[in-house]
Amino acid sequence: MELMIHSSSFLLPNIPAGEEAYALVLLNQRLPQFTPLLWQHARVRVCADGGANRVYDEMPLLFPHEDAAIVRHRFKPDVIKGDMDSIRSEVLSFYSELGTDVVDESDDQDTTDLHKCIAYINGAMPNVDKSSFCILVTGALGGRFDHEAGNLNVLHRFSTTRITLLSDECLIYLLPKTHRHEIHVNSSAEGPHCGLIPMGMPSGRTTTTGLQWDLNEAEMKFGGLVSTSNIVKAEKVTVESDADLLWTISIKKF
């Protein structure tokens, strides 16, 4: 089975040369403290609808000693996309006048805002090397649970695209069953709390190394064992499973 390597370099101030390229999607929940770091690493920054309100309102709060207008000019989204039912009119005007590309998709009620943004980014970057390209997402967790579930489902629906959901407390990404996985843990920025979640389908057999409570061909399912409150013990964690799993690890206080 082919190997898939994972590393959260985007949490580090300087990304080692030759490593991943990033896009950033901002949804409508409070921005994590490290959002400016993600913004700086990303090639393209897409606000999903009310995510633009968050950038407008909260980026200046992360730079309290600077003029708000200067901060807002510095953190200008490349695209604002979605149904446009949450973005405030003054925020929409501000960014359109600055040159942000506004893509109104209020016709399409069948897919979530995150889904639209992922599809957009994939379409805009058709030649990118998928093995080293990752879409970082803020604001997908917390808030209304149906929104969160819809966002987790986007990870499963785009299982061949690397997508990482981020909050102040943790990150989540999919480990597709098509590959065996090596997770390189940056212990200055993440861990030690972690988990493996068989969302949507039970796992008949999962094996790991590098965890306090490693799994050895263990069965996992909702209603039975789900690996939560586990602890990373090594710099490298390996996972092999017969089912798609969500990997989650805590993020250290920024």
Next chain:
Amino acid sequence: AAEDSLFCSSTSKFPFPPSNLHCSRLGLPPISAMELMIHSSSFLLPNIPAGEEDNHRHSPTYALVLLNQRLPQFTPLLWQHARVRVCADGGANRVYDEMPLLFPHEDAAIVRHRFKPDVIKGDMDSIRSEVLSFYSELVSRATSGTDVVDESDDQDTTDLHKCIAYINGAMPNVDKSSFCILVTGALGGRFDHEAGNLNVLHRFSTTRITLLSDECLIYLLPKTHRHEIHVNSSAEGPHCGLIPMGMPSGRTTTTGLQWDLNEAEMKFGGLVSTSNIVKAEKVTVESDADLLWTISIKKF
């Protein structure tokens, strides 16, 4: 024979029971004979109805479990409705710190005495020592001090799991059909904690457990029953969803939603019903898989 081929065709596609037509040919009871489970969020209302209108045999009774995330604004309302209030470890810090904030015009000490947990339970690795002392020592004429049950030995189950097991053990004779355990602080924060808490709903599938935040509530609709959800539109909705968290659903049917499902397949990687809208006072759900029902809570 015709019956054999009907049986084969109905069972070969999905692992779910055949339709009523097939059932009658096979001598099985029809699906609509599945027992009904009624759900209502009366605990969000200031006064809980007596229960006759909902065909409940008894008025609903509640227990409250408080985990270690910020208390929802309506926590005092839940506290008032509950027969027993259990803090899971750091949930006691939340009660100690945040109940006074919900009553800013009252003396903090008075508020803390009024909202005294009955039990504090769990590993005790998050509760602050002064909070632990405060509640253990609290004694009044009417009630004894908080019962502190230290389970730092048991690392195999989550704090929520321990609290649910405790409450079930403490109330063995309660009528389960009208008893519900309300939980605050199970959502948000670390995702592995949240997933562990959602798993508790699946592991205790015969106990009514509702997870609550300021934004929404969640509970399990076990596949063993067909469901009627009575929506209190003054307190909840209209945003809702049905989530097949552990196992795909081959067939789910609903009424009362903007985008009703009609024997629809749902699974992660495919369709999951999110951003749906409640359209009627009563929503019905019937499925071949356990589903999580979630509905938004209106600003308190």
